[in-house]
Amino acid sequence: MFQINEAIGNVQLMQKINRLKVLNYIRRHSGVARPEIAKNTGLSPSSVTNIVSYLLEKKLVIETGRVATREVGRKATLIKFNPLAANVISVNIEINKIIIAVTDLEGNIIRKKEIKLPKKEKEDVILKDIEKGISSIMSDKQRNSEHEKIIGIGIAVSGVVTGDARLEISASMQWKGLPLREYFEKLFNLPVFIQNNSKTKALAVLRQNGVEADENVIFLDLAMGVGIINLYKNEINEAVAGEIGHTTVKKDGPLCFCGNRGCLEVMCSVDAIINQCKELLTKGKCPVLRKILEKKTNEAKFVEVGDSNYQEISEDLNDKYDNDINDIEQHISYEAILEAFNKGDKDVEKVLSECAEYLGIGIANIINIFNPSRIIIDGDILLESDFIYEKALTEARKRAYEQFTRNIKINKVEIDANKAIKGISHYVTDKIFDLMGP
Numbered sequence: 546m547f548q549i550n551e552a553i554g555n556v557q558l559m560q561k562i563n564r565l566k567v568l569n570y571i572r573r574h575s576g577v578a579r580p581e582i583a584k585n586t587g588l589s590p591s592s593v594t595n596i597v598s599y600l601l602e603k604k605l606v607i608e609t610g611r612v613a614t615r616e617v618g619r620k621a622t623l624i625k626f627n628p629l630a631a632n633v634i635s636v637n638i639e640i641n642k643i644i645i646a647v648t649d650l651e652g653n654i655i656r657k658k659e660i661k662l663p664k665k666e667k668e669d670v671i672l673k674d675i676e677k678g679i680s681s682i683m684s685d686k687q688r689n690s691e692h693e694k695i696i697g698i699g700i701a702v703s704g705v706v707t708g709d710a711r712l713e714i715s716a717s718m719q720w721k722g723l724p725l726r727e728y729f730e731k732l733f734n735l736p737v738f739i740q741n742n743s744k745t746k747a748l749a750v751l752r753q754n755g756v757e758a759d760e761n762v763i764f765l766d767l768a769m770g771v772g773i774i775n776l777y778k779n780e781i782n783e784a785v786a787g788e789i790g791h792t793t794v795k796k797d798g799p800l801c802f803c804g805n806r807g808c809l810e811v812m813c814s815v816d817a818i819i820n821q822c823k824e825l826l827t828k829g830k831c832p833v834l835r836k837i838l839e840k841k842t843n844e845a846k847f848v849e850v851g852d853s854n855y856q857e858i859s860e861d862l863n864d865k866y867d868n869d870i871n872d873i874e875q876h877i878s879y880e881a882i883l884e885a886f887n888k889g890d891k892d893v894e895k896v897l898s899e900c901a902e903y904l905g906i907g908i909a910n911i912i913n914i915f916n917p918s919r920i921i922i923d924g925d926i927l928l929e930s931d932f933i934y935e936k937a938l939t940e941a942r943k944r945a946y947e948q949f950t951r952n953i954k955i956n957k958v959e960i961d962a963n964k965a966i967k968g969i970s971h972y973v974t975d976k977i978f979d980l981m982g983p
C-alpha cells in the first residue's frame with residue numbers, strides 16, 4: 546500500500562515539475578508555439594499539448610496570434626505568459642522612504658504608496674510602518690480589482706541577506722540580525738522573500754535590457770552604500786556575494802557601522818561629502834557654500850515670522866553673515882554643495898575631488914578583481930555630479946590594469962525606486978514559479 550501511495554506521489558510530483566518546466570519556458574520566451582516548447586523542454590508533443598491546456602484553463606498563459614509553420618497551409622498558435630494571472634506585493638526600503646506596490650507578475654506597478662522616513666528611524670518603527678502600508682494597499686484591492694490574487698510578498702533592503710529570509714547586516718540602515726521573512730510571514734500568511742536591493746535592481750536591468758551571453762558585467766550600485774552584482778551568462782551570478790563597499794580604502798579613515806575603518810562607502814558617499822563640508826564650515830572655509838547657506842537661513846527666518854516685506858528685507862539681510870554655524874548647518878544639502886561647486890568654491894571642489902578619487906580606487910579594484918567587459922553604474926544622487934563621475938573614471942583607468950581597461954565599457958543608468966520595485970517583483974515571481982530559482 547505504501548509503495549502504491551509513493552508511486553502516485555511520484556507521478557503527481559513529475560506532473561508538477563513538467564508543468565513548471567513548460568510554464569517557465571513560456572515565461573522566459575514570450576510568444577512560443579507548442580512544437581518549440583516540446584523541442585526545448587524534452588517533453589513529448591502530446592504532454593505539452595495537455596500541459597498547455599491545463600495552463601490555459603488556469604489562466605497562467607494566453608494564446609496570442611499565429612505563426613506560419615513549414616507545413617503548407619498550417620499555422621501554429623503562439624502561447625504567452627499571462628502577467629495578469631496573479632499579483633505580488635513589492636516593498637523597497639530606502640534610507641528616507643519606503644515604497645510599497647502591488648504589481649503584476651512582470652513587475653508592472655498597478656498601484657503604489659510611499660512612506661517618508663525621518664533620518665535614522667528605529668527598526669521596530671519602520672517594520673510597523675511597512676506592516677501598516679502592506680495592510681492598507683491590500684485592503685484597497687476591492688476598489689481596484691475584484692480578481693486580484695496576491696501570491697507573495699517581496700522586500701528589498703540594503704545589506705547582507707541570507708536564505709531569502711534574514712537581514713544579517715545593513716550599514717546604511719544601521720540594522721543587524723533581523724529575521725524579516727519570519728516577521729512578515731506570520732503577519733500576512735503569504736510566502737515572503739527578502740533580497741538585497743542592489744540585486745533586485747540588477748535583476749530589473751537584466752530583464753529589461755539583457756546582457757550578451759559571453760559578457761561579464763558588473764552592476765555597481767551607489768544608491769545606498771556601494772554594492773556590486775555580477776551578471777554572467779545572462780543571470781545574476783550568486784557566487785559573487787562580497788561587500789565591496791566595506792573594503793578598506795583608507796587605513797585610518799572614519800569608523801564604519803560594520804566596525805572597520807576607512808571603508809569605501811564611508812569615504813565615498815553623499816553623507817561623507819556633507820560631513821566634510823560641515824567640518825570645513827566650522828573652520829571658516831567653503832566661502833561660497835557659506836554664502837548660499839546664509840541666504841537659505843535668512844529666508845527660512847523670514848518664512849517663520851511671515852514678514853510681508855520679505856523681498857525687500859531679505860535682499861538686505863542676504864549680505865549679512867552673522868548666523869550661528871549651527872543655524873546654517875541645518876540648511877546644508879548635497880544640492881547646495883553642488884551649487885557652491887558650480888559657483889567656484891575651491892574648498893568644496895577639494896571635497897568632491899577626494900570622494901571621486903576614492904570611488905575611482907573602488908572601480909579600479911573592481912576592474913582588477915573581476916576583469917569585467919562592462920560596468921553598469923547606478924549613480925543615484927552621488928553621480929548627479931558629472932565632475933565626480935568623470936574624475937572617478939579617469940582615476941579608475943589610471944589605476945587599473947591597462948590590459949583590462951582597454952576594451953571595457955562603462956555606463957551610467959537611471960534607476961529609480963520603481964525599478965527596484967520591478968526587480969523584487971521579478972524575484973518573487975521567479976522564486977514561486979522557477980524550479981531552480983533565479
Ligand SMILES: [Zn+2]
Nearest residue numbers: 791801803808
Ligand atoms: Zn564598513
